[in-house]
Amino acid sequence: MNSTNGGSSNRTLRCSFCGREKPRQVKELIAGPGVYICPDCVALCNQILQQKGEGPSYQSLGYKHLCLQTDDVDADVARLKAAGVKITTEPFDTQINSRIAFFEDPDGIMLELWQDLR
Numbered sequence: 628m629n630s631t632n633g634g635s636s637n638r639t640l641r642c643s644f645c646g647r648e649k650p651r652q653v654k655e656l657i658a659g660p661g662v663y664i665c666p667d668c669v670a671l672c673n674q675i676l677q678q679k680g681e682g683p684s685y686q687s688l689g690y691k692h693l694c695l696q697t698d699d700v701d702a703d704v705a706r707l708k709a710a711g712v713k714i715t716t717e718p719f720d721t722q723i724n725s726r727i728a729f730f731e732d733p734d735g736i737m738l739e740l741w742q743d744l745r
Contacts, residue, residue, distance in 0.1 A: 644668040644694065645723040646743065667723050675716065675729070692729070692737035700726045700742040720744065 640649045640656055642665040647653045649665075656663040697703050700718045707730055708714060715737065716729035726742040 642668055644741075645721070645725055647723060665723075667721075671721060671723075679715075692739055694739040694741050697740050697742050700728050700740045703740050704728050704730070 640663055641647065642649075642653060642656060643662040644664055645668050647665055647667075649656050649663075653665040653667070656665055657669070704714055704718055712730050714728065714730045716727075718726055718728040718740075720726050724744045726744055728740045730738050730740070732738055
């Protein structure tokens with residue numbers, strides 16, 4: 628992975644998770660294959676893993692969850708609960724002007740609901 632700290636490209640880079648823009652909203656983005664993540668989102672992911680009693684695992688590969696953008700996280704969580712879906716993390720506001728919640732699909736795949744509060 629590369630860190631994007633410099634360069635003079637006119638291309639606007641954004642965190643693939645929270646959408647914040649470099650350099651206007653974040654100073655640094657970590658680049659992956661076609662994606663970028665800011666340090667705040669890395670910290671948030673680690674915080675969620677620690678709350679679940681898990682640490683970050685660098686020994687496994689592949690996608691760990693899928694993020695779905697919504698206009699109303701709370702309404703969607705209420706509908707999911709009514710349908711009997713397991714909510715693993717109740718909705719909460721992040722430090723990056725978004726509201727998120729996590730749930731599992733029938734196969735145990737972690738899914739995230741993401742709402743932009745800006």
